Amino acid sequence: MKRYLSTLPLLALLACASVHADTLLIDRTKEQPATAVPVRGQTASQVQAAFGEPSERLDPRGGQKRQWPTINRWVYPQFTVYFEKSKVIDVVVNKADSNEVGPRPPIR
Numbered sequence: 001m002k003r004y005l006s007t008l009p010l011l012a013l014l015a016c017a018s019v020h021a022d023t024l025l026i027d028r029t030k031e032q033p034a035t036a037v038p039v040r041g042q043t044a045s046q047v048q049a050a051f052g053e054p055s056e057r058l059d060p061r062g063g064q065k066r067q068w069p070t071i072n073r074w075v076y077p078q079f080t081v082y083f084e085k086s087k088v089i090d091v092v093v094n095k096a097d098s099n100e101v102g103p104r105p106p107i108r
Contacts, residue, residue: 037079037091044072044086051076 038047048054054074063070072083075094082090 037093038081038088040088040090042088044074044083044088047074047081047088054081 036050038051042050054076056075058073058075060070060072062068069084071089074081074083077094079094080092081088082092
């Protein structure tokens with residue numbers, strides 16, 4: 001009986017705790033219809049022709065050794081495109097708002 005009484009305050013605290021929900025980026029991308037994004041293997045010129053000039057071109061990363069290719073990143077309002085040489089290797093959807101849990105902002 002004494003054991004049950006010691007857990008009672010803990011249960012009361014859990015019941016009174018405020019509920020906080022985060023929107024996951026994965027959930028949002030599954031709910032919304034797929035927006036047009038660049039496809040892996042497209043060239044930088046094809047991406048620019050289809051989506052226009054990026055809002056920001058981040059500094060290249062990598063390339064210190066021959067085994068480490070230089071990665072270029074272009075930021076569009078809805079997504080960020082990653083290029084190895086001039087080919088798309090990945091596209092990451094950006095956060096819609098500050099409450100959304102998803103990819104970290106790009107390193108500048």
